[in-house]
Amino acid sequence: xxxxxxxxxxxxxxxxxxxxxxxxxxxxxxxxxxAPRADLVGKLxxxxxxxxxGGRTLTALAQDGSPDDRKWAxxxxxxxxxxxxxxxxxxxxxxxxxxxxxxxxxxxxxxxERDRQPFLSLKNRALFETAAATLQLRTATDLGQRAxxxxxxxxxxxxxxxRLFEIAxxxxxxxxxxxxxxxTAQAAALNSTEPAKRIRAVRHISTTPDRxxxxxxxxxxxxxxxxxxxxxxxxxxxxxxxxxxxILTGDVLAALYNGFSFASILFMAAIGxxxxxxxxxxxxxxxxxxxxxGAYVTxxxxxxxxxxxxxxxxxxxxxxxxxxxxxxAAIGIALEAILLRHLYKRPLMSLLATWAVSLFLxxxxxxxxxxxxxxxxxxFYVTGGVPVIGDFIFTWNRMFAIAFAVVTLAITSGLMRxxxxxxxxxAVTQNRTMAACIGIPVRRIDMLAFGLGSGxxGxxGxxxxxxxxxxxxxxxxFIIDSFMVVVLGGVGTIIGTVVAALGIGQINVLxxxxxxxxxxxxxxxxxxxxxxxWRPEGLFAIKGRRK
Amino acid sequence: MKPLASDRPFLCLLLIVIAVALLLAGSVFNSxxxxxxxxxxxxxxxxxxxxxxxxxxxxxxxxxxxxxxxxFFGIGGYVVAMYLLKHSYxxxxxxxxxxxxxxxxxxxFYWAGFGFFPYALLVAxxxxxxxxxxxxxVSFRSRVGGVYFAIxxxxxxxxxxxxxxxxxxxxxxxxxxxxFTVAFGWPVGSGGVVIIMAAVSVLVLGLTLLSCRxxxxxxxxxxxxxxxxxxxxxRTLGYDTLRLKxxxxxxxxxxxxxxGMLYVPQVGIINxxxxxxxxxxxxxxxxxxxGRGNLIGAVIGAVLVNAIKFWLSAAAPELWPFILSGLxxxxxxxxxxxxxxxxxxxxxxxxxxxxxxxxTPELH
Numbered sequence: 001x002x003x004x005x006x007x008x009x010x011x012x013x014x015x016x017x018x019x020x021x022x023x024x025x026x027x028x029x030x031x032x033x034x035a036p037r038a039d040l041v042g043k044l045x046x047x048x049x050x051x052x053x054g055g056r057t058l059t060a061l062a063q064d065g066s067p068d069d070r071k072w073a074x075x076x077x078x079x080x081x082x083x084x085x086x087x088x089x090x091x092x093x094x095x096x097x098x099x100x101x102x103x104x105x106x107x108x109x110x111x112x113e114r115d116r117q118p119f120l121s122l123k124n125r126a127l128f129e130t131a132a133a134t135l136q137l138r139t140a141t142d143l144g145q146r147a148x149x150x151x152x153x154x155x156x157x158x159x160x161x162x163r164l165f166e167i168a169x170x171x172x173x174x175x176x177x178x179x180x181x182x183x184t185a186q187a188a189a190l191n192s193t194e195p196a197k198r199i200r201a202v203r204h205i206s207t208t209p210d211r212x213x214x215x216x217x218x219x220x221x222x223x224x225x226x227x228x229x230x231x232x233x234x235x236x237x238x239x240x241x242x243x244x245x246x247i248l249t250g251d252v253l254a255a256l257y258n259g260f261s262f263a264s265i266l267f268m269a270a271i272g273x274x275x276x277x278x279x280x281x282x283x284x285x286x287x288x289x290x291x292x293x294g295a296y297v298t299x300x301x302x303x304x305x306x307x308x309x310x311x312x313x314x315x316x317x318x319x320x321x322x323x324x325x326x327x328x329a330a331i332g333i334a335l336e337a338i339l340l341r342h343l344y345k346r347p348l349m350s351l352l353a354t355w356a357v358s359l360f361l362x363x364x365x366x367x368x369x370x371x372x373x374x375x376x377x378x379x380f381y382v383t384g385g386v387p388v389i390g391d392f393i394f395t396w397n398r399m400f401a402i403a404f405a406v407v408t409l410a411i412t413s414g415l416m417r418x419x420x421x422x423x424x425x426x427a428v429t430q431n432r433t434m435a436a437c438i439g440i441p442v443r444r445i446d447m448l449a450f451g452l453g454s455g456x457x458g459x460x461g462x463x464x465x466x467x468x469x470x471x472x473x474x475x476x477x478f479i480i481d482s483f484m485v486v487v488l489g490g491v492g493t494i495i496g497t498v499v500a501a502l503g504i505g506q507i508n509v510l511x512x513x514x515x516x517x518x519x520x521x522x523x524x525x526x527x528x529x530x531x532x533x534w535r536p537e538g539l540f541a542i543k544g545r546r547k
Numbered sequence: 548m549k550p551l552a553s554d555r556p557f558l559c560l561l562l563i564v565i566a567v568a569l570l571l572a573g574s575v576f577n578s579x580x581x582x583x584x585x586x587x588x589x590x591x592x593x594x595x596x597x598x599x600x601x602x603x604x605x606x607x608x609x610x611x612x613x614x615x616x617x618x619f620f621g622i623g624g625y626v627v628a629m630y631l632l633k634h635s636y637x638x639x640x641x642x643x644x645x646x647x648x649x650x651x652x653x654x655x656f657y658w659a660g661f662g663f664f665p666y667a668l669l670v671a672x673x674x675x676x677x678x679x680x681x682x683x684x685v686s687f688r689s690r691v692g693g694v695y696f697a698i699x700x701x702x703x704x705x706x707x708x709x710x711x712x713x714x715x716x717x718x719x720x721x722x723x724x725x726x727f728t729v730a731f732g733w734p735v736g737s738g739g740v741v742i743i744m745a746a747v748s749v750l751v752l753g754l755t756l757l758s759c760r761x762x763x764x765x766x767x768x769x770x771x772x773x774x775x776x777x778x779x780x781x782r783t784l785g786y787d788t789l790r791l792k793x794x795x796x797x798x799x800x801x802x803x804x805x806x807g808m809l810y811v812p813q814v815g816i817i818n819x820x821x822x823x824x825x826x827x828x829x830x831x832x833x834x835x836x837x838g839r840g841n842l843i844g845a846v847i848g849a850v851l852v853n854a855i856k857f858w859l860s861a862a863a864p865e866l867w868p869f870i871l872s873g874l875x876x877x878x879x880x881x882x883x884x885x886x887x888x889x890x891x892x893x894x895x896x897x898x899x900x901x902x903x904x905x906x907t908p909e910l911h
Binding site: 339342349367480483517521525532536 | 606612614682685686688689690691693694695697698699701702703705706709710712713824828831832835865868869871872873874875876879880883
């Protein structure tokens with residue numbers, strides 16, 4: 001057994017006969033486990049060369065040792081640096097917070113005679129620093145300590161065991177630190193001295209093509225090896241082109257995804273407006289406030305759940321769906337019955353009347369709830385996302401908005417196509433007088449449609465709640481964009497609203513990174529005005545006599 | 548339209564306006580007259596009344612509702628603010644705030660010449676005509692009207708507001724422009740100058756009233772009313788309604804810009820909030836409350852609403868939005884033609900409401 005050799009070696013150097021007696025006295029079973037440990041402690045008490053070997057062994061333990069071994073080894077490395085280890089005839093004594101212990105068995109023991117503390121040379125000191133840090137990274141229970149250890153290791157990555165970071169990352173429980181460990185591992189491999197290892201690292205980095213990877217690889221083109229080693233050079237070039245392609249794909253996907261989520265918000269905000277406008281020729285300027293009220297109802301549901309059923313708190317977004325719809329629809333119906341009913345022949349006056357309602361609602365909410373933004377719990381199903389490619393992250397909160405809009409679209413078009421109410425709404429939209437002549441209760445249809453449109457706006461508010469800031473003014477930010485959607489899409493067509501929302505959403509998101517949000521709005525408006533030159537009735541106008 | 552000599556309500560209003568202007572003129576030299584604070588309030592009301600007249604021309608007579616008249620008001624305001632700021636800078640050498648803020652050492656090139664008032668006036672008119680002409684032409688050509696036109700104009704003023712909120716445009720950004728110290732070589736803050744500015748505003752109001760009255764009584768005015776009543780019929784008869792509408796629209800825009808030029812020196816500040824869609828909607832509310840299609844109504848509406856607003860924003864600012872929305876609902880439901888209905892005593896009995904509404908179908 002190899003340990004037996006070290007054992008005798010150590011004896012010859014440092015220990016007297018007493019040590020042999022102790023070794024003989026220790027039960028045989030224990031010797032098997034203790035022997036390498038005692039051997040290691042012996043090295044630590046040895047000469048400069050042995051100490052160096054001991055330091056490397058400690059570092060190796062950080063990778064390959066059992067959890068027990070690592071826990072045992074961790075204080076040793078630190079003790080060597082802090083000179084808390086005292087070598088004596090019986091091996092070594094470790095001074096810890098719990099008092100002095102035997103370095104091998106950790107049984108309480110005080111140092112014997114002829115004791116001395118090993119002194120680390122400059123070279124060995126670095127070795128032990130590394131050993132201490134690696135062991136700390138693997139064993140510390142405190143996240144901050146592990147992070148500190150990683151920072152210490154980042155400075156000096158050569159000479160570490162090959163798979164240390166990989167294993168450490170596997171066992172790391174904290175996601176942030178885990179990512180840091182992996183990044184350090186890659187950087188370490190990239191700067192290693194072996195070309196094969198470097199090429200492997202380059203290839204590995206290019207499998208996650210994002211901007212950070214590019215920042216890591218790009219300096220490699222100025223590396224001496226880039227000019228000298230053609231294999232390395234081609235690997236780096238290939239990696240850079242892969243990463244660039246990945247970033248481009250990611251950016252395009254991210255823009256499209258953002259566009260889709262913006263479009264779905266626009267659609268949600270505009271669909272109610274479009275239904276009402278198509279039916280009655282009334283632009284409801286209070287539509288933005290219906291969105292706002294939908295969001296406030298969602299908040300009230302959340303607060304209600306917090307007090308009554310905290311277990312269900314995470315599901316407030318789902319529970320609020322019917323409530324937000326019913327509340328805003330009721331407000332819409334009341335608005336129609338009290339106010340707009342009298343203004344059918346005068347659409348411009350109804351514009352002012354709905355603005356008065358919007359002013360009233362904003363200030364009512366402001367007086368009741370205050371002007372500050374409401375705080376929303378972010379439930380687990382809208383938290384985080386899945387990194388896809390490049391810097392594109394498929395975030396769940398945007399997905400929630402998109403899915404919500406798709407479901408709303410499906411239900412609304414189902415309602416319009418398949419139910420008697422939908423049939424009546426379409427009939428009145430196409431020809432109000434004729435619909436009235438064949439006995440459709442036009443006034444009741446108006447009222448219900450107004451309720452439907454307002455309820456849909458309430459749902460838009462619900463979908464916005466986890467994404468946007470919710471305050472009394474929030475509706476104002478959407479109303480003009482939703483006008484544009486309605487104007488572009490054409491009156492009273494769901495498909496027109498969908499296409500216009502997608503178009504405006506995507507154009508906005510595509511222009512924004514180039515020239516800014518304001519320019520995006522200006523360009524969209526100019527495009528719409530230009531567009532109306534050849535299709536004044538919008539994209540999907542219902543064919544009929546021009547009014 | 549009745550001849551001017553027998554149009555007593557109009558003559559009364561004109562007389563009141565002239566009397567106020569004279570009172571203000573007298574107060575400049577006599578400290579026993581109106582206080583500068585009151586004069587300033589009257590001056591602002593006069594500017595708003597001019598603005599209301601401008602919207603009344605296009606909405607009241609032609610039936611085209613613009614919810615973006617704040618844009619032209621803003622153009623006038625910004626141009627006059629540029630004049631005042633540059634003039635003050637040239638006289639006092641005090642660097643404008645926004646230049647300090649942006650770290651600029653000199654004004655952008657397009658500020659050249661703004662220290663000279665006639666040039667600024669010319670720029671205001673040209674820019675207003677350009678914007679209103681191009682926008683009006685493309686809109687009226689494709690026969691965009693009614694609610695469509697209203698919301699597109701609103702989007703226009705909204706976009707202009709967003710543009711002005713940017714700090715790098717060289718128009719003061721979100722802080723706007725303020726710190727006007729000198730106008731035509733006189734110190735702006737002194738009481739006499741404040742009263743003179745108010746007097747000028749009231750005078751301009753009188754002139755606007757009178758010239759619009761003459762315009763509406765002329766052949767052109769008859770055409771405007773005809774186009775408002777039934778544009779299709781007028782077009783079928785062979786009249787070019789596109790040019791007619793465009794001319795009224797541009798005229799209205801220029802009057803709104805003049806109102807902005809009167810307003811900004813009196814409040815001493817301009818910022819992008821002037822371009823907020825709310826203000827443009829409020830203009831329509833003044834006209835609706837006073838009475839559309841009637842110059843007196845527009846003036847009364849603007850003065851009444853803003854006087855209440857001035858008073859309440861000192862006394863009970865929380866209350867104002869509720870009162871305004873209540874007023875609008877009341878007007879819209881009970882007095883479909885505004886307070887003019889009250890004057891004509893059409894509201895004989897509560898049940899008469901429906902009859903009035905039925906008698907006056909909206910023009911669109």
